[in-house]
Amino acid sequence: MSASENITTQNIITGQDPARAARLKKRYASERRFKTFGAFAVLVGILFLALLFISIFSKGYTAFQQTSIQLTVLLDEKVIDKKGTRKIKDLGKAIRYSKLVNRALYQKFDIPLKGRDSKKDRSLAKKIISGEAGVQLRDMVLNDHGLIGQSVTVWLLASGNADSFIKGQISRDTPEARRQIKDKQVAWLDMMREEGTLEKQFNTGLFTFGASSRPESSGIGAAAVGSLYMMLIVLALALPIGVAASIYLEEFAPTNRWTDIIEVNINNLAAVPSIVFGLLGLAVFINFAGLPRSASIVGGLVLTLMTLPTIIIATRSALKAVPQSIRQAALAVGASKTQSIFHHVLPLATPGILTGTIIGLAKALGETAPLLMIGMVAFVKEIPLSPMEPATALPVQIYMWSGAAERAFVERTSAAIIVLLAFLVIMNMSAVILRRRFERRW
Amino acid sequence: MSQSTQNAVNSSMDKDTEPAVPIKMRGVDVCVHYGDKQALFDVNLEVPEKQVTALIGPSGCGKSTFLRTLNRMNDTIDICRVAGDITLDGQDIYDPKVDVVELRARVGMVFQKPNPFPKSIFENVAYGPRIHGIGQNKIEIEEIVVNSLQKAGLFEEVKDRLDEPGTGLSGGQQQRLCIARAIAVSPEVILMDEPCSALDPIATARVEELIDELRENYTIVIVTHSMQQAARVSQRTAFFHLGILVEEGTTDQIFTHPNDKRTMDYITGRFG
Numbered sequence: 001m002s003a004s005e006n007i008t009t010q011n012i013i014t015g016q017d018p019a020r021a022a023r024l025k026k027r028y029a030s031e032r033r034f035k036t037f038g039a040f041a042v043l044v045g046i047l048f049l050a051l052l053f054i055s056i057f058s059k060g061y062t063a064f065q066q067t068s069i070q071l072t073v074l075l076d077e078k079v080i081d082k083k084g085t086r087k088i089k090d091l092g093k094a095i096r097y098s099k100l101v102n103r104a105l106y107q108k109f110d111i112p113l114k115g116r117d118s119k120k121d122r123s124l125a126k127k128i129i130s131g132e133a134g135v136q137l138r139d140m141v142l143n144d145h146g147l148i149g150q151s152v153t154v155w156l157l158a159s160g161n162a163d164s165f166i167k168g169q170i171s172r173d174t175p176e177a178r179r180q181i182k183d184k185q186v187a188w189l190d191m192m193r194e195e196g197t198l199e200k201q202f203n204t205g206l207f208t209f210g211a212s213s214r215p216e217s218s219g220i221g222a223a224a225v226g227s228l229y230m231m232l233i234v235l236a237l238a239l240p241i242g243v244a245a246s247i248y249l250e251e252f253a254p255t256n257r258w259t260d261i262i263e264v265n266i267n268n269l270a271a272v273p274s275i276v277f278g279l280l281g282l283a284v285f286i287n288f289a290g291l292p293r294s295a296s297i298v299g300g301l302v303l304t305l306m307t308l309p310t311i312i313i314a315t316r317s318a319l320k321a322v323p324q325s326i327r328q329a330a331l332a333v334g335a336s337k338t339q340s341i342f343h344h345v346l347p348l349a350t351p352g353i354l355t356g357t358i359i360g361l362a363k364a365l366g367e368t369a370p371l372l373m374i375g376m377v378a379f380v381k382e383i384p385l386s387p388m389e390p391a392t393a394l395p396v397q398i399y400m401w402s403g404a405a406e407r408a409f410v411e412r413t414s415a416a417i418i419v420l421l422a423f424l425v426i427m428n429m430s431a432v433i434l435r436r437r438f439e440r441r442w
Numbered sequence: 443m444s445q446s447t448q449n450a451v452n453s454s455m456d457k458d459t460e461p462a463v464p465i466k467m468r469g470v471d472v473c474v475h476y477g478d479k480q481a482l483f484d485v486n487l488e489v490p491e492k493q494v495t496a497l498i499g500p501s502g503c504g505k506s507t508f509l510r511t512l513n514r515m516n517d518t519i520d521i522c523r524v525a526g527d528i529t530l531d532g533q534d535i536y537d538p539k540v541d542v543v544e545l546r547a548r549v550g551m552v553f554q555k556p557n558p559f560p561k562s563i564f565e566n567v568a569y570g571p572r573i574h575g576i577g578q579n580k581i582e583i584e585e586i587v588v589n590s591l592q593k594a595g596l597f598e599e600v601k602d603r604l605d606e607p608g609t610g611l612s613g614g615q616q617q618r619l620c621i622a623r624a625i626a627v628s629p630e631v632i633l634m635d636e637p638c639s640a641l642d643p644i645a646t647a648r649v650e651e652l653i654d655e656l657r658e659n660y661t662i663v664i665v666t667h668s669m670q671q672a673a674r675v676s677q678r679t680a681f682f683h684l685g686i687l688v689e690e691g692t693t694d695q696i697f698t699h700p701n702d703k704r705t706m707d708y709i710t711g712r713f714g
Binding site: 254325328329331332334335344348 | 546570
């Protein structure tokens, strides 16, 4: 198609002149060359992106499932509440419930509850269930005292190693001496799997748990809530401050040396390494203002400082893009300057402002370095109930998990990255959708 | 120079057979600077009430600048300074006590390029009355909108699609929408800055007709590049050249017996 076009063009335009035909050919060639380069560049980009996604997803998808074991546990009052006080002081001791869980396991595997010869078996059996299982039972009992003395059938978390084995991350073929899961445990796990008392279930804990030293009971709950608080703080502070500053600079401020200096410095701030903002936050918000360490309020404030220049730059260019004729039209019907800005210019600039804000937020969501400086790299087990409580953030959680040795932490690291990426994709998509919606309205 | 212009004005006024019309706006010794550059030199011009005054002249002669001093649109340009007196009904519009918002409600403006707000046709017209608190309720606003659109000769064309975006209209319709928008705040003077330069001949004819109709109720000052247009729509014409008001008089007189050689050269197409 394009070849025949070329021929006819040559015939019609170049006629008999060979030099002219050669020039034309060269022009087409350079155009083709440039197109090829462009396509190649895009391809390389897509390739790397695909590589990133494949590597993260292949490592991380398993973390969305968690092996659980069904056990029938007798909630023996003699163990958990010897004196029958029903007080949290007695009922709240998770170690007592662990004892009950272990007892149920020994019975299941026909291991004597006492005796020297079976001690080794008992210690192996214990290790296939999570140390957190006691906590699970305790929470059930604390919710319903009526369960005491009864036998309950519950799904309990398998230990990290058992989980890794079931998921095939620990191979059967590895010699026993180097394997985290011993032959006896393998036999038990296989037995339970056949009997249907061992299953891979959707890992809700990944989203609800806080930090834990045991991989099976650690999740991104506390980190996600910390990130959420910070994003809300950034949105609540950076958007109004940034937009107000931009409107003033773009529409009201006179152009003079001062505004020039401010403009240069805003651009500089946007390029300042984020860890510097962390140092600033440490000095100002924690040491000077006395805000609590590791709290998401400080993180939010630091990220606000970091996001402000991005929002200001985006907002100013969005305001600049609104045609001057709209401002004049509004002024000419007798609108004041403020009215012309708020009734006409700002609504037209909204898509651009929103896009800039969401991109700024996305950048803040993925930021780690400044949070390390203000102590948000902390072991936070409980989900923070307010921004003043200690919290971590998603990327910090990823950073912390990536240093852990257990197999189950490796997959959780990737899973947390997937969650973080999902949030970023959602944010960017909402930027696109908002943009479309607002543009269509006009 | 200014003296001779004044004489010319007086002599032309004497020859006028019509009774003397009250003066709506008056510029006395108007000088405008953009930074170091002077754009207008001692312009003295009177705008009679309920007539169309055309400002003509080659590009960069200051006619648009003068137009914009009449409703202080030049205020929006940082480096622009205006000296001299401009009065509306005898009141100095550059007096610090004058509210520029009120002034612009009395002296409306239509621009070279149609610039409707990217909102519905209805909202375009209703915006002005709303911000000025004209029309207390929905019904009154609706009345104003319909009335303004009718006056701008647009109502019949758009009555079924008032909630469609104003930007979806054709160029000529958009310009008439802008005129309707200007009328909606019931101004006394309407300034038009080359309102037809972006329109095709048919749309131009329609707008010119409209200007002629509007003359009954409004004082109009129009800047135009087209001398035919000035001749067609205006009663008085002022010729600007290099920031100087060269000559001013009834349109008939300017186009048939100009006093100044430069005017003669311009209207006969020898430059510009």
